Structures are given as structure tokens and as C-alpha cells.
Amino acid sequence: MGSCSSHAAVIPDLDNIRRETGFSQASLLRLYHRFRALDRNNKGYLSHTDFQQIGALAVNPLGDRIVDSFFPDGNHQVDFSGFVRVLAHFRPVDEEDPGMRDPKQPEPLNSRMNKLRFAFQLYDLDRDGKISRHEMLQVLRLMVGVQVTEEQLESIADRTVQEADEDGDGAVSFLEFAKSLEKMNVEQKMSIRVLK
Amino acid sequence: MFLLLPFDSLIVSLLGISLTVLFTLLLVFIIVPAIFGVSFGIRKLYMKTLLKIFAWATLRMERGAKEKNHQLYKPYTNGIIAKDPTSLEEEIKEIRRSGSSKALDNTPEFELSDIFYFCRKGMETIMDDEVTKRFSAEELESWNLLSRTNYNFQYISLRLTVLWGLGVLIRYCFLLPLRIALAFTGISLLVVGTTLVGYLPNGRFKEFLSKHVHLMCYRICVRALTAIITYHDRKNRPRNGGICVANHTSPIDVIILASDGYYAMVGQVHGGLMGVIQRAMVKACPHVWFERSEVKDRHLVAKRLTEHVQDKSKLPILIFPEGTCINNTSVMMFKKGSFEIGATVYPVAIKYDPQFGDAFWNSSKYGMVTYLLRMMSSWAIVCSVWYLPPMTREVAALVMFKQRDASAMMQGGWKPSWDGGLKREKVKDTFKEEQQKLYSKMIVGNHEDRSRS
Numbered sequence: 001m002g003s004c005s006s007h008a009a010v011i012p013d014l015d016n017i018r019r020e021t022g023f024s025q026a027s028l029l030r031l032y033h034r035f036r037a038l039d040r041n042n043k044g045y046l047s048h049t050d051f052q053q054i055g056a057l058a059v060n061p062l063g064d065r066i067v068d069s070f071f072p073d074g075n076h077q078v079d080f081s082g083f084v085r086v087l088a089h090f091r092p093v094d095e096e097d098p099g100m101r102d103p104k105q106p107e108p109l110n111s112r113m114n115k116l117r118f119a120f121q122l123y124d125l126d127r128d129g130k131i132s133r134h135e136m137l138q139v140l141r142l143m144v145g146v147q148v149t150e151e152q153l154e155s156i157a158d159r160t161v162q163e164a165d166e167d168g169d170g171a172v173s174f175l176e177f178a179k180s181l182e183k184m185n186v187e188q189k190m191s192i193r194v195l196k
Numbered sequence: 197m198f199l200l201l202p203f204d205s206l207i208v209s210l211l212g213i214s215l216t217v218l219f220t221l222l223l224v225f226i227i228v229p230a231i232f233g234v235s236f237g238i239r240k241l242y243m244k245t246l247l248k249i250f251a252w253a254t255l256r257m258e259r260g261a262k263e264k265n266h267q268l269y270k271p272y273t274n275g276i277i278a279k280d281p282t283s284l285e286e287e288i289k290e291i292r293r294s295g296s297s298k299a300l301d302n303t304p305e306f307e308l309s310d311i312f313y314f315c316r317k318g319m320e321t322i323m324d325d326e327v328t329k330r331f332s333a334e335e336l337e338s339w340n341l342l343s344r345t346n347y348n349f350q351y352i353s354l355r356l357t358v359l360w361g362l363g364v365l366i367r368y369c370f371l372l373p374l375r376i377a378l379a380f381t382g383i384s385l386l387v388v389g390t391t392l393v394g395y396l397p398n399g400r401f402k403e404f405l406s407k408h409v410h411l412m413c414y415r416i417c418v419r420a421l422t423a424i425i426t427y428h429d430r431k432n433r434p435r436n437g438g439i440c441v442a443n444h445t446s447p448i449d450v451i452i453l454a455s456d457g458y459y460a461m462v463g464q465v466h467g468g469l470m471g472v473i474q475r476a477m478v479k480a481c482p483h484v485w486f487e488r489s490e491v492k493d494r495h496l497v498a499k500r501l502t503e504h505v506q507d508k509s510k511l512p513i514l515i516f517p518e519g520t521c522i523n524n525t526s527v528m529m530f531k532k533g534s535f536e537i538g539a540t541v542y543p544v545a546i547k548y549d550p551q552f553g554d555a556f557w558n559s560s561k562y563g564m565v566t567y568l569l570r571m572m573s574s575w576a577i578v579c580s581v582w583y584l585p586p587m588t589r590e591v592a593a594l595v596m597f598k599q600r601d602a603s604a605m606m607q608g609g610w611k612p613s614w615d616g617g618l619k620r621e622k623v624k625d626t627f628k629e630e631q632q633k634l635y636s637k638m639i640v641g642n643h644e645d646r647s648r649s
Contacts, residue, residue, distance in 0.1 A: 145632030
């Protein structure tokens with residue numbers, strides 16, 4: 001049996017995770033396998049270096065930011081439930097009638113608002129709830145590398161903040177962010193479907 | 197009670213003698229064909245019988261799982277998420293289109309929504325990426341009665357468990373000791389044989405003997421692993437003054453290739469048992485062994501290899517250019533160094549069939565001894581070897597730098613991919629730059645556009 005066997009009983013805290021994330025048991029099993037594959041030394045948790053070993057992630061301009069999103073509050077380890085909780089943001093939206101949802105239940109992790117919040121976090125490094133012009137510049141710099149001059153980038157950042165900023169405080173709050181993207185099909189563009 | 201005593205020792209000694217005779221017979225039965233390079237076809241028969249049993253076992257498992265309404269975990273080798281193969285440009289345009297009500301023109305600009313593309317792509321690679329998938333052992337469609345490869349191992353039926361138990365008994369109590377004995381014989385014969393041959397004066401006779409000693413011992417080792425090898429295109433086998441380049445999936449690749457041809461090995465000097473073997477081998481014919489310090493000097497390595505290759509009387513070199521062991525399904529990029537030597541290159545592709553036993557060595561998980569034990573306690577190792585036609589250095593380098601698996605190599609198609617060194621090092625920044633270049637074009641345009649705005 002060794003380290004290869006895993007049916008659902010092996011995943012710790014399975015029911016809680018299922019309820020929180022909304023993933024099916026089969027999906028969770030696949031993600032658990034993935035978690036174990038990434039966990040090189042069988043530590044039971046993932047660290048920054050485990051993520052950095054993923055080659056295709058290292059060439060993603062926003063790779064570091066994405067990895068950081070798995071380690072909130074300055075933690076240096078993420079266990080399976082934390083791992084899946086972040087991935088749950090990308091679960092395709094369930095096609096149920098929103099009116100049917102029980103208002104007392106917390107919003108599912110893969111709701112439109114939560115997806116937007118996740119993207120917002122990638123911009124908002126200091127987590128102060130606003131994207132300042134400086135933070136916008138930083139993200140832009142990550143995405144273009146050395147291909148664009150400083151002046152051009154600054155003018156792009158200024159223009160973007162101006163367009164989205166409604167209360168004139170020179171920064172983009174989450175609500176302003178959400179408003180400027182209200183027409184966007186967030187549900188589809190920020191979803192990854194796990195195959196059966 | 198007293199009457200039993202003489203019988204006791206008689207029975208014990210009879211038992212001992214019969215076991216020894218049985219063992220020796222088996223050894224002889226296996227070693228003699230190895231010496232002459234013939235095969236009785238027993239291994240093929242063994243393979244066929246095993247396949248029938250495995251098919252039955254899988255059926256039982258599926259039926260049992262259905263009865264109990266369990267979900268069978270089906271290993272999914274094609275990836276766990278649905279991916280759209282669209283390019284960076286297309287995706288970002290689509291995202292912008294869906295988000296803005298502005299008329300779509302081609303002026304380069306930045307949108308807040310652009311981040312979604314990178315975000316999602318990043319998450320996709322976290323959930324499933326090409327390289328890491330390749331590094332985990334191949335998953336099988338049907339169970340081969342080895343609990344180490346079974347994801348659904350639970351009690352399904354008495355018959356199945358009995359069969360599995362019988363399998364364990366056969367593998368560990370019969371096959372394993374037999375194989376260890378064979379391996380021991382093979383290695384000691386190699387050391388003794390090559391040392392003895394080394395005392396002979398250089399000449400045709402010495403070469404002839406050396407070749408046969410080498411071949412014989414490798415064949416015995418092959419039988420020690422119960423490796424069932426199919427060779428394709430043997431007419432393309434490497435010749436003197438050439439370099440044989442092969443993809444490297446496991447440490448036993450050497451044994452598999454060397455049992456079919458007479459090569460000069462290239463490698464680092466080790467201590468211990470390996471060192472003894474290396475020193476003995478080099479007495480019979482010139483192999484190229486490097487000290488640890490010399491290996492770091494790429495030019496020295498290239499120089500020594502070139503010297504060897506240019507001497508036409510010396511044997512073809514066997515090189516495994518890849519740095520680490522990768523999983524079987526694809527051949528990763530070869531390291532540049534092997535191609536700095538100007539010589540004819542004979543590429544060889546080795547592909548293992550994991551049905552009877554997985555030859556993959558995950559060096560971060562198992563040590564060498566554990567790995568060998570696992571190999572020797574599997575049913576068999578089945579592999580195919582393709583000898584590709586010889587190429588010049590430039591063509592071979594071109595072919596080898598792209599990643600493809602053995603069958604694609606045969607058809608001449610290949611797909612570019614990551615450096616096999618990815619397993620242990622970080623990726624170079626050039627790939628990231630490409631992405632950044634593409635994206636910059638979208639937000640600031642080319643040089644011509646910039647002058648207009």
C-alpha cells in the first residue's frame with residue numbers, strides 16, 4: 001500500500017473541506033494527489049519552494065504573487081485544506097438559481113465577488129483595501145518586464161487609476177474595481193474545470 | 197522419540213540437498229543460455245500468463261467496486277483539468293471584449309481585467325503541469341497485483357486477496373532470492389572475468405574474450421531482473437568511433453543496452469562496489485572514467501571523449517546525456533555537452549512498459565538499494581529499444597533538443613518543451629521574457645505605433 005494508496009478516507013477533514021469549497025469528492029481526490037505530488041519531501045504541507053519548482057509557474061510574470069496568495073497572514077506553510085481553499089476560488093460557478101441560496105450561509109468561495117476579490121488581492125499588495133498608483137505600477141512592471149519605459153508605464157497606470165477611481169482619492173477600492181469590471185464575464189474567465 | 201532423531205537429521209539433509217539441487221539447476225538453466233545468448237522463450241510465456249491473470253483481477257475489482265458502490269479512482273494520465281489551447285493575445289482580447297462596451301479597436305492599452313489571464317494560467321499550472329506530471333510514476337489502467345501500484349486497494353473478494361497473497365509469496369520467496377543469486381553471480385563473474393582477461397597481452401584474442409565476458413555478464417544481469425527486451429532496427433546499432441546517445445529513465449538502462457552491444461562506458465568514478473566493478477572493467481578494455489573533480493571541467497570531459505572517439509579501434513561510447521532520471525513517457529531535452537564532440541551520433545530510444553513492474557527511480561524518494569529491491573520483487577521489467585539511424589552531430593542535436601517520446605521519434609514528429617534539468621534547477625528567465633514581450637506589445641504596441649501617440 002505504501003504512499004501510493006489513497007482513497008477518500010485518507011484525506012484529512014474531508015467533509016469540512018467539501019462543504020467549504022464545494023468540490024466533489026472525485027475532484028478533491030485528484031487535487032489531493034496533486035498536493036502530494038507537489039509536496040516533495042512528504043512534509044504534509046507546501047512551502048514557497050515547492051511552488052517555485054513548478055516550471056510553468058516560474059515563467060508566469062505574476063507567478064510570485066500567485067504563490068503568495070496561498071500563504072495569507074505571513075504563514076510559511078500551507079496544508080491541504082488551505083491549498084484547496086485557494087483553488088476553490090476557481091471552481092466554475094454552480095448553475096443554481098441565486099434566489100434559492102440560503103442567505104444565512106456564507107457566500108461560496110467561487111462566487112463572482114470572491115473571484116473578483118482574489119484578483120483584487122493580486123494588485124493590492126499591502127492589503128489595505130485599495131490599489132494605489134504605486135501598486136498599479138508594480139503589477140504593470142511585473143507583467144511587462146523591461147520591455148516598456150518608466151514614463152509609458154506611469155502614464156498607463158495614471159490613466160487606469162483615473163478611469164476606475166470614482167471618489168477621487170487617487171486609489172482604486174474594491175468596489176470601484178468591481179464596478180469597472182461589472183460587464184466582464186468573470187465567472188467564465190476565472191474558472192478552471194476539474195475533469196471527472 | 198529417540199527413533200525420530202536419526203530420521204530428523206536425514207530429513208533435514210535431504211531437504212537441504214534437494215533445495216540446493218533445485219536452485220543450482222535453475223541457475224544453470226538460466227545462466228547457460230545467457231552465456232550463448234540464446235533464449236528459450238520462457239519469459240514470453242510467463243508474460244502472457246501474467247497478463248491473463250491481471251485482466252481477471254481487474255475485472256473482479258471493478259465488479260466488486262460496483263457492488264459496494266465505491267468510486268474507483270481511475271488514474272488520469274491526460275491531466276486533471278480542462279485546458280483551452282489559446283494564445284496569450286487571443287485570450288486577453290477576449291477578456292477585454294467581454295468586459296468593455298467600448299468599440300473594439302486595435303489601439304494598444306491596458307485593462308484591469310488583463311490580470312485575469314495570468315492569474316488563471318498560473319492557477320492552471322499549480323493544479324496540473326506537464327513536468328511534474330511526467331515525474332510521477334506512470335499510472336496503470338489495469339492492476340498488476342502489486343499493491344504499490346494500486347489506488348483502490350481494499351478488500352474486494354476473498355479470491356482476489358488470496359491471489360494477491362500468492363503473488364507476494366511467489367515474488368518475495370521464490371523470485372527475489374533467485375534474482376539476487378543471479379545478480380550476485382553476474383557481477384562477480386564480471387569482476388573476475390575482466391580481471392583475468394586484463395592479464396592477457398593486447399590483441400585480437402583479448403578483445404574477443406573481453407567482448408564475450410562483458411556480454412555474458414550483462415545478459416545474466418538482465419535475467420536477474422527478468423527483463424524482457426524487444427530490440428527494433430538492430431541494423432542501426434552503433435559502430436566504432438561513434439557515440440551512442442540514449443534517453444535515461446532508470447539506472448538499469450546501461451544493463452539493457454550493454455547486453456546487446458559492446459560499448460565503452462562513460463561515467464564518474466564511484467567508491468565501494470561500483471568502484472571495484474569499474475576498475476575491473478577498465479582492465480579488459482578502455483572505458484572512460486572521470487574523477488569527480490574532472491567532471492566539472494566540461495572541456496576536459498569533451499577532450500577525453502574526443503580522443504577516445506577518434507581512435508577507430510576503440511568502442512562506441514555510451515552516453516546518457518540527461519542529468520536526472522525522468523519518467524518514462526517522454527524523452528526530455530539532452531544536455532548540450534554531449535554534442536560538443538564531433539562524431540557520428542547513434543540515438544537510441546528506450547521505452548519501458550510499466551505493466552509488469554515500474555523501472556522509474558524517483559531519486560528523491562528511494563535510495564538505490566530500495567530501488568533495486570523494488571525492481572527485483574516486481575513481476576518483470578518489459579521494455580523496447582529502438583535503434584535510430586545514425587545522424588551527424590548537428591542533426592542529432594536538433595532532434596534531441598526537442599522533447600518527444602519514442603514513438604514520435606520514429607515518426608519524425610516532436611513537440612518542444614522544458615529542459616529536463618527542470619527537476620532540480622530553477623527555470624531560466626528567457627521564457628518569462630517572452631511572455632512579457634508578448635504582453636507589452638498589447639499594451640504599448642510596437643515601435644511604429646508609439647511614435648504616433
